[in-house]
Structure formats: C-alpha cells, structure tokens
Amino acid sequence: MNAQAPVFETPNADAADSWTVAGRRFTSRLIIGTGKYKDYALNAAAAEASGAQIVTVALRRVNLSDPSQPMLVDFVRPDRFTYLPNTAGCFTGEEAVRTLRLAREAGGWDLVKLEVLSNTPHLYPDMEETLRALKLLVSEGFSVMVYCTDDPVYCLKLEEAGAAAIMPAAAPIGSGLGLQNRVNVRLIVEQAKVPVLVDAGVGTASDATVAMELGCDAVLTNTAIAGARDPVRMARAMKHAVIAGREAYLAGRMARRLYADPSSPLGGLI
Amino acid sequence: MIPSPRSSSLQLTLNGEPRAVAAADLAALVAELGLEPRKVAIERNLEIVPRSLYSQTVLADGDRIEIVHFIGGG
Numbered sequence: 467m468n469a470q471a472p473v474f475e476t477p478n479a480d481a482a483d484s485w486t487v488a489g490r491r492f493t494s495r496l497i498i499g500t501g502k503y504k505d506y507a508l509n510a511a512a513a514e515a516s517g518a519q520i521v522t523v524a525l526r527r528v529n530l531s532d533p534s535q536p537m538l539v540d541f542v543r544p545d546r547f548t549y550l551p552n553t554a555g556c557f558t559g560e561e562a563v564r565t566l567r568l569a570r571e572a573g574g575w576d577l578v579k580l581e582v583l584s585n586t587p588h589l590y591p592d593m594e595e596t597l598r599a600l601k602l603l604v605s606e607g608f609s610v611m612v613y614c615t616d617d618p619v620y621c622l623k624l625e626e627a628g629a630a631a632i633m634p635a636a637a638p639i640g641s642g643l644g645l646q647n648r649v650n651v652r653l654i655v656e657q658a659k660v661p662v663l664v665d666a667g668v669g670t671a672s673d674a675t676v677a678m679e680l681g682c683d684a685v686l687t688n689t690a691i692a693g694a695r696d697p698v699r700m701a702r703a704m705k706h707a708v709i710a711g712r713e714a715y716l717a718g719r720m721a722r723r724l725y726a727d728p729s730s731p732l733g734g735l736i
Numbered sequence: 737m738i739p740s741p742r743s744s745s746l747q748l749t750l751n752g753e754p755r756a757v758a759a760a761d762l763a764a765l766v767a768e769l770g771l772e773p774r775k776v777a778i779e780r781n782l783e784i785v786p787r788s789l790y791s792q793t794v795l796a797d798g799d800r801i802e803i804v805h806f807i808g809g810g
Binding site: 500503506509522523525528533534537538549554564567568573639640666688689 | 771
C-alpha cells in the first residue's frame with residue numbers, strides 16, 4: 467500500500483514569532499555576550515551557531531602599543547550582528563553616559579545596555595545609581611536596556627523612567643547558578659509593558675528554557691557559552707533551549723497535579 | 737630621556753600616557769598611530785569628536801586624547 471501521506475498543518479512559528487525592542491524587530495530571542503572567549507574566531511563561530519542577532523560589546527581604550535592586534539569588529543561583524551554596547555566598569559551615571567556617547571560615535575546607534583554594578587563580590591546592580599543613570603541616558607536620546615535586580619518594584623520604576631527593556635539577573639554574573647527567583651521574574655513579566663530579558667546567571671540550556679517558559683521575551687548569556695568546554699555546541703544548545711522555552715510558554719503547560727493520571731485508558735483491558 | 741622633539745611635535749596625553757606626536761590634527765594622529773578611523777571613537781579633552789571632523793580638529797600641546805573601540809564584553 468502506498469497511501470498518500472497525511473498532510474499536517476505545521477504553523478511556521480519562526481516566521482510569526484518575533485519581539486521588538488525600541489522599534490527594532492528580532493526573530494532570535496537569544497542575545498549573547500562577547501567576553502571571555504579564547505579568541506575572537508571562536509567567539510564568531512559561537513555567535514553564528516547561536517543564531518543570535520544581537521551581541522553585547524564593551525568599549526575600551528585601543529592598545530596603542532600594538533595597533534595590529536585582532537579587533538572584534540573584524541570577527542563578529544557589525545553588519546551581521548546588532549552591537550549592544552554595555553557600560554561594564556562604570557560605577558556612576560556620568561561614567562555610563564560618557565561611555566555610551568563614545569559607543570554611539572564608534573557604532574552609530576542608540577540601543578545600549580546599561581549596567582551600573584555595585585563594587586561587591588556578587589556584582590549585583592546598584593539600583594539607585596542605575597535608575598539615575600537611566601534617566602540621564604533617556605534624556606540624551608538613548609534606548610536603554612537595563613540590567614537590574616529581580617525586584618519587581620524597582621523594575622517598574624525603571625519602566626516608568628523610560629527603559630526600553632528590563633533585564634533582571636537570574637543569578638550573579640558569571641555564576642552559572644540559573645534562575646534563582648522564578649516568582650519575581652514572573653511578577654516582572656506580568657507587569658511589564660516593555661520586553662523582559664533574563665540577563666546573567668544562566669549556566670546551561672535548561673536555565674534559558676526556564677526563563678522563556680516564564681514568559682521572558684529573550685535571554686542574554688555570555689559565560690554559559692564562552693565557559694563551556696565546547697562553546698560552539700553550547701551556543702547551538704542555547705539556541706534550541708530558547709526556542710523550546712518560548713514554544714512551551716506559547717503552548718501553555720498542563721496543570722500540575724499531585725497524583726497520577728494514567729495516560730492509557732483503563733477501559734477495554736483484557 | 738625625552739625623545740628629541742621634531743620642530744612641530746606636540747606633547748599629548750594619549751589614552752592616559754604622555755606621548756609626543758608629529759601629527760598636527762586628529763586625522764594625522766590616527767594615521768600616525770596606524771589606526772583605521774572607522775573602527776575607533778575619539779574624545780579630545782572630554783569632548784567627542786565626530787569622525788567627519790578629524791581633519792579639521794587641530795591638536796594643541798597638553799590635549800588629553802582618548803581613543804577607544806569595541807572589545808568583547810557581556
């Protein structure tokens with residue numbers, strides 16, 4: 467028998483599903499960092515494998531003693547990836563503004579990542595200074611994606627101050643501990659009218675999936691990929707993890723129950 | 737020992753370090769340092785200089801110049 471194969475409707479989720487930040491639309495829900503890689507070539511290979519359309523970058527002094535050393539822009543090319551300049555290393559609003567003005571001149575766009583960290587071993591954001599810096603940047607015309615703690619009250623203040631996206635930490639930067647407070651992240655997602663991204667603390671693919679299942683718009687990760695034994699393979703895993711979490715969120719998970727509910731019918735037993 | 741200054745050399749603070757340069761303007765400085773203008777951003781005395789104005793930006797003794805670029809970061 468060679469009956470005609472049944473035709474199933476397969477909705478093209480990739481084409482339909484996208485998110486928008488500051489007027490820019492993206493189909494990948496994974497943003498990756500470009501720090502801590504062995505070299506820029508490996509970084510570029512991981513970026514390609516991840517399917518990410520946005521990469522975070524830092525701004526630093528050019529090494530004038532060796533101007534021929536490799537440059538990020540020659541590997542992770544700005545014509546292939548949207549650069550998201552960060553303010554890592556800035557501890558005040560004024561430092562953040564100065565850094566991002568230079569980044570705007572170097573790259574020519576206004577979409578930036580604000581991170582004003584505390585000078586502590588956990589590097590959690592200094593939220594008072596973060597909020598102040600955000601207001602300065604918004605007044606300068608920047609579209610600011612804000613790294614923050616997972617405090618829903620502060621997240622609301624950031625949104626009211628004009629944040630383009632809210633990016634609560636899952637756990638300390640580079641810790642790989644995964645999402646520590648699902649309740650808070652879910653509360654932040656529920657209240658936010660701008661995109662919510664989990665940023666920092668993702669350790670492996672399942673952490674990214676959990677964040678997406680909670681309804682986050684995207685996930686930002688750096689060390690989980692750069693610090694994996696095989697960064698390119700982990701980048702690929704993260705790509706699928708984010709898609710899986712998003713699909714599960716959209717599918718709507720089943721209700722939890724305490725006791726078993728047999729999957730095979732009990733009637734008609736022989 | 738301070739390198740013997742050429743007739744037109746300027747003493748700058750370049751990325752935090754003292755440096756004597758022959759360049760008279762920013763465009764010449766970028767060339768002297770072997771940098772590609774489209775890959776850097778420059779601040780002169782805490783003011784950003786747009787790339788289009790490098791050749792019109794005349795350097796002066798004591799100028800504090802910061803030249804930055806994008807590197808890997810999270």
